Amino acid sequence: MSRFIIITTVAEFDQRVRAAVAGGLHGSVQTLPESAINGAPQDIVHQDPGEPPEVIILGPGVSVDEALKLATVVDLQFPEISVILAADAAANVVLTAMRSGIRDILSPGADIPTIRILLERACLSAASRRRGLSTPANSVRETGRIIAVMSPKGGVGKTTIATNLAVGLGQIAPMGVVIVDLDLQFGDVASGLSLDPEHTLLDAVTGAAAHDAMVLKAFLSVHSGGVYALCAPRNPSEADLVTADHIRRLIAQLATEFKYVVVDTAPGLSEHALATLEQATDVVWVLGMDIPSIKGLRTGLGILEELGLVPQVRHVVLNFANRHAGLNIQDVEATIRIPVDVVVPHSSAIPFATNKGVPILQEGVRNAATKNLRRLVERFEPDWGSQTHKRLHRRAVVS
Ligand SMILES: Nc1ncnc2c1ncn2[C@@H]1O[C@H](COP(=O)(O)OP(=O)(O)OP(=O)(O)O)[C@@H](O)[C@H]1O
Ligand SMILES: [Mg+2]
Missing domain, CATH: 3.40.50.2300 (Response regulator)
Structure with missing residues (x-):
């Protein structure tokens, strides 16, 4: 009380x-x-x-x-x-x-x-x-999970997955989630969440907010799903003012304040995305059911392995799945050489939700896409790994 x-x-x-x-x-x-x-x-x-x-x-x-x-x-x-x-x-x-x-x-x-x-x-x-x-001054503060949502190719559903993941996690940990839009030039987290941010990521990495977590919080937008958001700069030219160091500091700062930091990224491996991966605990790879996106992921994974930038936990989401693409999951897995963890089918409810600015997990729509998006969210529940029947990677199926 x-x-x-x-x-x-x-x-x-x-x-x-x-x-x-x-x-x-x-x-x-x-x-x-x-x-x-x-x-x-x-x-x-x-x-x-x-x-x-x-x-x-x-x-x-x-x-x-x-x-x-x-x-x-x-x-x-x-x-x-x-x-x-x-x-x-x-x-x-x-x-x-x-x-x-x-x-x-x-x-x-x-x-x-x-x-x-x-x-x-x-x-x-x-x-x-x-x-x-009441805790001793030298006690170590627990930091939150940093989840980078990435894909080498554009338009495969990163923002859709990131916004739904944030809203889904917000239901588990209200006020404990922040979503950061690192697609600095053309980010659309704000429109995906119907936000009209007063401040953007540029304000958060420059000036007083960069040195004080309390001030930083004042620059976040509050979403009705119980989630905070740090939206991309309004003007694409402002992206050049944001450095990889800014991002490193920002992500570390947010992880001390939030249980989950979900980072939506631009396609490819930009210096900002790499700076995020250095600290990420989890990476969510999103790929579509098309050869360029599948091959792109294999190449991207190879580069990150060479750079030694592989976060502890990996989740692979196959988006836009449908039986008529001329490919099946085994074909995809054979090319990317890692298992697909979650399959999100092609669903007309998703562009509808994007256009409305309300993630489908917030709307409570019941279909195969929301069911599997919830499965993705569940993977981040604190005791998920300890549930023995849930192996980290297992064969996914197209429902
Ligand atoms: N499973 C799906 N079924 C149908 N439409 C989808 C699905 N996933 C995403 N979309 C639609 O595809 C479009 C692109 O999705 P989204 O913006 O999430 O991709 P993105 O990877 O973030 O793109 P970008 O690389 O440009 O940032 C959106 O209109 C979205 O509504
Ligand atoms: Mg996007």
Whole structure:
């Protein structure tokens, strides 16, 4: 059970927060009058004799300056509490807010699902800080799984697989997943997830975000499926400003904050993709049922073996599978010389979902494609490898 305290003058916002909490956060909400913003933090925190709050929401309707002053003191006296600022914040306010110990910024117009996601994260972060405060300083922090989704050839379904994987993992680990669009020139993760990002990967690797994980989080977009996204730069020319070193640092930073970092890539073996592979725990190879894509994968695998850039765990996804391609899975496996792990059949529901900007795993469509995409997601469940009947690689079948 979490406790939320809100100081706002906007009754309608207060109601949205209450609806967000009632819709799945199992907590109680206490609203304090505007005057509380000038009060002492201990009076706010100890309003109720029960458990102290986990999350305090300041605004809208209160003075941002006063809210930031209060946040600074709360951060010093009660660092385990997550303070959220609900205000229309310009970029300079974001940085001041981060420095004041504000954990997140919420748009006052945010809808209920967005508020819920943010509050859920704030609770998780409060819980992890409580744990952190009671763990020895020299303890090693666990880092998340870094999953690179790759293919030597274009148009084989990388973005489809990556967005569905992220959304599917978001159902297992809400708020524990971030998808990164490394197709820096023509990335379409934003459109695949119907996001209109305020900030992009370029903002995340330059300036303050590059050195501070909390600031970096402020540059991520929040997707309704409980997943964070770092979208590709808006202008293809901006891709040149992003170096392989930027990507190395970014991926490492995200892996300290998220359980799963799913990286969608451009076709081929760009320096950015190679920088990701250096740190990736998993690679998902996507190939279509056509000779150029199959041969391309064999060549790509050979190059990576030579470079010594083979992540610990490999998953091969054969996409666009259909019985009329003049090839079967054995033909494919004979050429790539490794087993196919998951087969995603050709399905008209997939382009439909792409055009709508909602991954089919989020829509809950039931067909052979979603069934097998779920199988791919299951491979990343923490205890998957320990289930003895599930070998890492086994013969896949076209259903
Ligand atoms: N199994 C499938 N059945 C039918 N259509 C599919 C399937 N998988 C992907 N598609 C469609 O194929 C198109 C290309 O897919 P996607 O954008 O995921 O490929 P990509 O590998 O990311 O391409 P690029 O290399 O350009 O980034 C999209 O319109 C998508 O909806
Ligand atoms: Mg793509």
